[in-house]
Amino acid sequence: xxxxxxxxxxxxxxxxxxxxxxxxxxxxxxxxxxxxxxxxxxxxxxxxxxxxxxxxxxxxxxxxxxxxxxxxxxxxxxxxxxxxxxxxxxxxxxxxxxxxxxxxxxxxxxxxxxxxxxxxxxxxxxxxxxxxxxxxxxxxxxxxxxxxxxxxxxxxxxxxxxxxxxxxxxxxxxxxxxxxxxx
Amino acid sequence: xxxxxxxxxxxxxxxxxxxxxxxxxxxxxxxxxxxxxxxxxxxxxxxxxxxxxxxxxxxxxxxxxxxxxxxxxxxxxxxxxxxxxxxxxxxxxxxxxxxxxxxxxxxxxxxxxxxxxxxxxxxxxxxxxxxxxxxxxxxxxxxxxxxxxxxxxxxxxxxxxxxxxxxxxxxxxxxxxxxxxxxxxxxxxxxxxxxxxxxxxxxxxx
Numbered sequence: 470x471x472x473x474x475x476x477x478x479x480x481x482x483x484x485x486x487x488x489x490x491x492x493x494x495x496x497x498x499x500x501x502x503x504x505x506x507x508x509x510x511x512x513x514x515x516x517x518x519x520x521x522x523x524x525x526x527x528x529x530x531x532x533x534x535x536x537x538x539x540x541x542x543x544x545x546x547x548x549x550x551x552x553x554x555x556x557x558x559x560x561x562x563x564x565x566x567x568x569x570x571x572x573x574x575x576x577x578x579x580x581x582x583x584x585x586x587x588x589x590x591x592x593x594x595x596x597x598x599x600x601x602x603x604x605x606x607x608x609x610x611x612x613x614x615x616x617x618x619x620x621x622x623x624x625x626x627x628x629x630x631x632x633x634x635x636x637x638x639x640x641x642x643x644x645x646x647x648x649x650x651x652x
Numbered sequence: 653x654x655x656x657x658x659x660x661x662x663x664x665x666x667x668x669x670x671x672x673x674x675x676x677x678x679x680x681x682x683x684x685x686x687x688x689x690x691x692x693x694x695x696x697x698x699x700x701x702x703x704x705x706x707x708x709x710x711x712x713x714x715x716x717x718x719x720x721x722x723x724x725x726x727x728x729x730x731x732x733x734x735x736x737x738x739x740x741x742x743x744x745x746x747x748x749x750x751x752x753x754x755x756x757x758x759x760x761x762x763x764x765x766x767x768x769x770x771x772x773x774x775x776x777x778x779x780x781x782x783x784x785x786x787x788x789x790x791x792x793x794x795x796x797x798x799x800x801x802x803x804x805x806x807x808x809x810x811x812x813x814x815x816x817x818x819x820x821x822x823x824x825x826x827x828x829x830x831x832x833x834x835x836x837x838x839x840x841x842x843x844x845x846x847x848x849x850x851x852x853x854x855x856x857x858x
Contacts, residue, residue, distance in 0.1 A: 490690070497686045505682075509675055519681075526689045527696065580674075588674020595668050615670070617655065639653060639661075646662035 476542045483533045493530055500543060501526075503616070504550045510611045511554040513576045513596075515585040521557050525550040544625035551608060551626060573600040598648035602641055609634055610641040807843065 482492035504525060509518040528549050536545055562572040577597050580586045588596070599607055608627060612618045613634075620631040627634070659666035 494686050494690070497689060501682060501685055505677075506675075513675075515675075515677055515681075519685075522685070523689050523692055527693050530693055585676045585678065586674050587676055588672075591668055592672070592674040595665070614655065614658075615673075635653075642653070642658065642662045642665065646665050649662075649664040 477538070480533070480536060480538060480542060483530075489530075489533075493526075496529070496542075497526055500546055503543075504546060507547065507611070507616060508550055508554045510599075510615065511551070511607075512557055513580060513586075514583060517557065517561075521550070521553050525553045528553065540625045541622070544622055547622075547626040555604070569604065570600070576600070594649060594652055595645070598645040601648055602644055605629070606637050606641040606644075609637045610645070613638050614642075 479492055479496060482488040483496065485492075501522070505518060505522050508521045508525070509515070512518050512521060525546070529546055532549075536542070558569060558572060562569050565572065567575075574597075577593060577600060580588065580593060580596065599610060602610065605627070609623060609629075612623045612626070613620075618626075620634050623629075623634050624631050629637070653661070
């Protein structure tokens with residue numbers, strides 16, 4: 470209840486020109502890490518994540534007046550972050566004239582050279598397993614397995630029913646397990 | 653399915669550490685991210701504001717742009733249709749075509765046959781008419797029947813070759829002084845004199 474009250478107050482402050490800068494700082498402080506990791510699991514590289522995160526917050530700031538408050542603020546921000554991240558990798562693939570699956574394979578290979586990545590072989594294998602899933606299942610798996618989001622919240626972010634999300638997550642886990650077993 | 657139950661269906665996955673994902677971030681990244689985003693936002697806002705204020709459009713520009721574009725398109729279609737009625741390269745070759753036509757020798761049309769066909773009968777008829785008229789105008793022209801003005805005109809036109817000697821022989825009673833009689837007296841001077849005297853009076857005196 471308190472969180473809802475806090476969120477309502479924060480949105481009101483964001484819409485008020487006199488208080489919006491401080492409110493925006495508070496908003497970023499509150500969600501930056503969660504959004505960062507959500508984006509990072511989609512685009513992998515820190516630099517790309519930084520770009521997408523900044524664009525996400527700028528979009529939140531510019532569109533706060535169109536936020537209807539029917540959904541939770543953080544679900545709305547997650548949706549923006551997800552769209553920004555997917556748009557980013559789609560553009561990246563288009564620039565390189567390859568499809569998303571090819572790009573994601575390349576991204577996991579590039580991790581070995583990334584100074585901001587220290588994962589071992591099994592971690593890289595897990596990443597490859599995740600990227601072998603359909604895009605929607607990747608998102609569901611990340612949000613549920615890593616972020617431990619509730620299905621209702623994921624449903625708000627992705628616009629998919631809870632039942633479909635549960636099935637999707639189950640299939641994702643099974644496929645990853647099979648992928649890991651095959652190595 | 654809760655995470656603690658993952659090992660039941662995915663034992664391999666559950667063995668992988670959730671904490672050590674391998675993804676790292678630069679030191680103090682999260683401490684400076686707000687300032688970086690605020691700075692970026694201000695720069696973008698300033699840029700957009702500057703662009704909007706610097707470049708302005710005429711009043712109602714966006715209300716009339718559709719009509720302007722459609723009018724131009726229609727004009728272009730009409731122009732294209734007009735162009736299709738003129739042979740390709742017509743205007744490029746026009747000068748050469750005109751010049752070559754000028755240089756070409758015009759075709760000679762022989763009028764001989766046409767002349768014989770149409771003019772000869774007319775000429776014959778005209779000749780016969782002239783003979784007939786002349787034969788009927790056989791009235792004798794006398795000096796008395798001429799008006800003095802006709803004679804003057806005839807002399808003015810230079811149709812008479814007369815000198816002082818001729819005048820003296822015609823008019824012996826007129827006393828000519830040496831000056832007048834001199835050979836240096838030109839025809840013009842004589843005619844001037846005659847013009848000054850009333851020729852009609854002179855004729856009548858005789």
